[in-house]
Amino acid sequence: MLDNVRLSKIREILEKKKLDAIIITSASNISYFTRIKTIGDASMILYLSKEGTTRLYVPVLEYYRLLEETRGLSNIEVYAVSKHMRIDGRQFHGTFIDLLKRINERHEKIGVDASTSPAGFKIKEMFGDKAVDITEDLWSIRMIKDDKELELIKKAISATKRGIEALADYVNEKITDTELAGIFEHRVRIDGIEEYAFPPLILLKPENSYPHNLPVGRRVGKKNLILVDVGVKYRGYCSDITRMITWGRPLSEERKALEVLVEAINNVIDKAEPYMKGSDIDSIARNTLARHGLDKYFIHGLGHGLGIDVHEPPYLSPGYDRQIKPGMVFTIEPGIYIPGKYGVRIEEDAVMTNKGIKLLSRGFERILSL
Amino acid sequence: MLDNVRLSKIREILEKKKLDAIIITSASNISYFTRIKTIGDASMILYLSKEGTTRLYVPVLEYYRLLEETRGLSNIEVYAVSKHMRIDGRQFHGTFIDLLKRINERHEKIGVDASTSPAGFKIKEMFGDKAVDITEDLWSIRMIKDDKELELIKKAISATKRGIEALADYVNEKITDTELAGIFEHRVRIDGIEEYAFPPLILLKPENSYPHNLPVGRRVGKKNLILVDVGVKYRGYCSDITRMITWGRPLSEERKALEVLVEAINNVIDKAEPYMKGSDIDSIARNTLARHGLDKYFIHGLGHGLGIDVHEPPYLSPGYDRQIKPGMVFTIEPGIYIPGKYGVRIEEDAVMTNKGIKLLSRGFERILSL
The missing domain is CATH 3.90.230.10 (Creatinase/methionine aminopeptidase superfamily)
Known part of the structure; x- marks a missing residue:
């Protein structure tokens, strides 16, 4: 069940901070903002661009489950990330590092939940001055329960x-x-x-x-x-x-x-x-x-x-x-x-x-x- | 039960790589090399200097448990780290950041298990060129089971x-x-x-x-x-x-x-x-x-x-x-x-x-x- 209300709150951050894109890395943030079921601390990247794209990049072993969860939804695309295993369907054939390099090349200012997960922290280091830590913005939303x-x-x-x-x-x-x-x-x-x-x-x-x-x-x-x-x-x-x-x-x-x-x-x-x-x-x-x-x-x-x-x-x-x-x-x-x-x-x-x-x-x- | 055989293996890394000190941050590494019981991913720092000091810096809520576990051992000291809570006994009164700044000032070359835990990764960033990632050295020991x-x-x-x-x-x-x-x-x-x-x-x-x-x-x-x-x-x-x-x-x-x-x-x-x-x-x-x-x-x-x-x-x-x-x-x-x-x-x-x-x-x- 994709949650468009919550996703739109991320888009507000994107506009307010004049970002080109936002990357969400922590499983609990992804779970909160999409309502997609995440299991453990699985490595995933939720990517939103200012052009309106919403993508979920996941390891191969999560691919079919998340494809099923998002079936019939036109506003999110799911990609499998792998260097070694090529599977059916639309996919990103490479590693998370390859993916991040491409995102880094494409954008000038990228929001990341850098203080929430180790991956976010590493991405911030990789993106350098382009990275904007949006951890606090996400928490200010998540902290207030409906x-x-x-x-x-x-x-x-x-x-x-x-x-x-x-x-x-x-x-x-x-x-x-x-x-x-x-x-x-x-x-x-x-x-x-x-x-x-x-x-x-x-x-x-x-x-x-x-x-x-x-x-x-x-x-x-x-x-x-x-x-x-x-x-x-x-x-x-x-x-x-x-x-x-x-x-x-x-x-x-x-x-x-x-x-x-x-x-x-x-x-x-x-x-x-x-x-x-x-x-x-x-x-x-x-x-x-x-x-x-x-x-x-x-x-x-x-x-x-x-x-x-x-x-x-x-x-x-x-x-x-x-x-x-x-x-x-x-x-x-x-x-x-x-x-x-x-x-x-x-x-x-x-x-x-x-x-x-x-x-x-x-x-x-x-x-x-x- | 402090494990001196395992600790001596860390000291070998210290000598071989000509380090002034080693900091171990991941709970599983600390558990392996000391045999002290760690619970969850508790923040702790195991510090070994080339002069022979072995110290465990732990949050206040872990202090008494680890004091008890190391009781009677003369070769390890336990310190409680806290900015806000002062407790009995010998202690470090400050934050982990204060502690790390002091370690950084005191040494030229410091080994860190930087790829094992988020804390290690952040410490490597903080120490810059002084930091040597010893993650692989530790794994090469841990991988072989006795x-x-x-x-x-x-x-x-x-x-x-x-x-x-x-x-x-x-x-x-x-x-x-x-x-x-x-x-x-x-x-x-x-x-x-x-x-x-x-x-x-x-x-x-x-x-x-x-x-x-x-x-x-x-x-x-x-x-x-x-x-x-x-x-x-x-x-x-x-x-x-x-x-x-x-x-x-x-x-x-x-x-x-x-x-x-x-x-x-x-x-x-x-x-x-x-x-x-x-x-x-x-x-x-x-x-x-x-x-x-x-x-x-x-x-x-x-x-x-x-x-x-x-x-x-x-x-x-x-x-x-x-x-x-x-x-x-x-x-x-x-x-x-x-x-x-x-x-x-x-x-x-x-x-x-x-x-x-x-x-x-x-x-x-x-x-x-x-």
């Missing part, structure tokens, strides 16, 4: 919720962190989830005392504090949710830490207003933790944008001085990590509206007590 | 085998491609698998007629030809296996295509010798398909290296003119894709030895007939 996108993100969240609840049902002394991940995965797959936003993090103590970690295949045991940070993709849109499962009575310092996280999230929801800076929203949570002397254990930003990419602009973090505007979707995820002991994090997905923050991940417990 | 690495890859393959067999047990008319993926996932998680080599591809007709695709949530139905391309990571090492499941009697052209794939793989195993070029091994399979008039449907390379990365050098593909040497591990994966109709692929994992190719993925059916 109702359809919010709907897809909510569906991803619903599947995630069912997955977390299924996992919680299976917790027992002998089950391992990795098998709990498998139960989550099986459940969301029943809902038709085609892929994950990121590998499921089911972290026991002490693994959860480090914010960035993976399950290790250890049994839950008689009691534990299980950190479940999971996200799926539903028709290309991500969820990203963290819930804590208390299995057996937590220590009083653990209970306290959990309460402080809830307080921090509630303060953020209460106090954040549209057009506040990302850093100021981060401060609301960080100040709540500071009042309890726990801010030094909160060693990452409060949140990140969420959409086709699981981490995308905007950010809620110290030093991020841009505004959080209505339509922006992001996570709110304060955490407290006591190195080598335990870690707790709760993560909600939210959208900024004209009236303030609206949670997208409402309606299920932040702390599941078993 | 017995321990082969063992980990075999364990990843064993878990994958059990996962595929479990999935096959569950095939029925009403089950969907995504739920079959979930059954695979649940089974390998019981074996302690911490993450996947890539998202499981369980592809029905006609989705499997395109080599690069994802499950879509469709039911298997009364008969189908199920392509299962899956891989897991076991202690950081990847498997990558494709099996075909025939559910109900396949069409005669489908059966024929499956037989040709088996013939192509057997020919590759019989005829490939150590030190043959990657392109020549690819040709063995491509010629087999050509004898049956099916080579034009084989629209990707025959295989790719396999290790910490699921796609890494060497390659078995048209145009890859380097030698396949003893100790190199790679996939053998011929495929036949009839656009819009059906696709078949069988993929084995193998190691080149002094005597020729040895399969690592032996002992389970290439075609599971239900």
